[in-house]
Amino acid sequence: MKKESLYTSFVAHIEKSFPTLIEEGRVWLCAVSGGVDSVVLADMLHRRGIKYAVAHCNFHLRGEESQRDEMFVRNWAEKHDVEIHCVDFDTRSYAESKGLSIEMAARELRYEFFYNLCAEKGYAGVLIAHHGDDQVETILHNFTRGTSIDGLLGMAPMRDIFYRVLLPFTREEIEKYARENDITWVEDSTNATEEYTRNKIRHSVIPILKEINPSLCSSVQENTEHLRGVNDLYRLLLEEKIKNITEDTERGIRIDIEALKTLGTAASTLIYEILRRYDMGDRAIDLSLTLNAQSGKEFLSSTHRAVKDRRYIYIEPIVPAHTEVETSIYAVPATIDAPVSITIEECESLDEVYNDAVQIYLDKDKLCFPLRVRRWHKGDVFCPWGMGGARKKLSKYLKDIKLPLTEKDRVCVLEDNRGHILWVVGYRRSIHAVVSDKTSKVLKIKINNI
Secondary structure (H helix, E strand, O other): OOOOHHHHHHHHHHHHHOHHHHOOOOOEEEEOOOOHHHHHHHHHHHHHOOOEEEEEEEOOOOOHHHHHHHHHHHHHHHHOOOOEEEEEOOHHHHHHHHOOOHHHHHHHHHHHHHHHHHHHHOOOOEEEEEEHHHHHHHHHHHHHHOOOHHHHOOOOOEEOOEEEEEOOOOHHHHHHHHHHOOOOOOOOHHHHOOOOHHHHHHHHHHHHHHHHOOOHHHHHHHHHHHHHHHHHHHHHHHHHHHHHHEEEOOOOEEEEHHHHHOOOOHHHHHHHHHHHHHOOHHHHHHHHOOOOOOOOOEEEOOOEEEEEOOOEEEEEEOOOOOOOOEEEEOOOOEEEOOOOOEEEEEOOOHHHOOOOOOEEEEEHHHOOOOEEEEEOOOOOEEOEOOOOOOOEEHHHHHHHOOOOHHHHOOOEEEEOOOOOEEEEOOOEEEOOOOOOOOOOOEEEEEEOOO
16 A cells, blocks of 8 residues: 555645646656656656656666666556657767766756657656755755856746656655655666765765754755745846846947946946856956956957946957958949948039048049958058048057947958058048049948948
8 A cells, every 4th residue: 555645745736836737638748767756756646647758868878777777767667558758869979069068968968858859749848856855956066166046046846848846855755655665766876976066965965964954955945935036026126227237239238337336246246147148157256357447358258258348348249250351342333241331333423522420432533443341450550531641540540439349340441452541431531532623533432221
């Protein structure tokens, strides 16, 4: 006769917190490794009459033991007349190709497998056998590595299609249920070693904490429930503060440094919360220290960069450098798209000549073709219009106009075949090929899409 202690508590728990599990017509996917946690979960689902199929991942990391686990789960599913989905992964090769740890590679592989199965078969969600001790391990692991408030919340009971229905229960309760009800399972031999950080926490840290507080798992559960409420409030205030100090740009966002400084000690927290969205949370302290420093400091992640300028911190996606992109123009009319989109055409009359930021007019007969449009280079020098023919380094000009650092790598120049810069495109024309009353052929050069 099966004992009712854990089972009764489990049924009451899912009826209160996961009522969709017992709705008619729903079929679930239960992840079963063969270990005691997942086998007990599958057994209790079976007893309650919840419809489900089994999913098992063979990561081929433990030789014959991996094969043993798969065979055990297959036999269990056959004995209980439950549909099973097994998959084989070359985990080590995947980890190497992606530059991941074995643990992270296995996680990516199994979750993709679960997503695909649910999409293909129409399963209502995935039931995972993480329990209270796993939750304590996760929180301690996150804490020792350094984490935000999210990491202190541990694993969510429900997230996306994943349901962790055993979090209120301990490993001891689960193993007791299995023994009392003659349930067999297989042991992962790597769980007994302390090679991995989680195992060290499991075998060396948690037993000491349980000596201090025998109700450790339930205490942690109460704490995480409280912290979830705190986190919800924190997120609301956080979004309000971020909205107050940031604004969207053409390529990303910018943070107002003076507004940030008014937040005092909270500024570093806000920087961290913003940067972590771009996989740069570990650079938050370094960036905080530059708020009163000279402009130009740059911080990179694999996808984004943060640049500290005079008034703002710019955060933008990393795009390939195009400093060598160049387009030659041999005749007019002409339209080019790279490295900047411009159109060159002849004008019918001198009356329409008007230079501004988006268009200039040149004396065609004073030009030496082909013309070239390219990104600016360090060392470029030009003679800005209105400076009496004086030469100026383009880098100095861009600094003088206080062009944001993130915009500098996009600046282009138009030059003729003599190497004379005719126009810093969109900013300043030079003295070369100026239209006069003796000009007979006028070229109009305009930036497109403005």
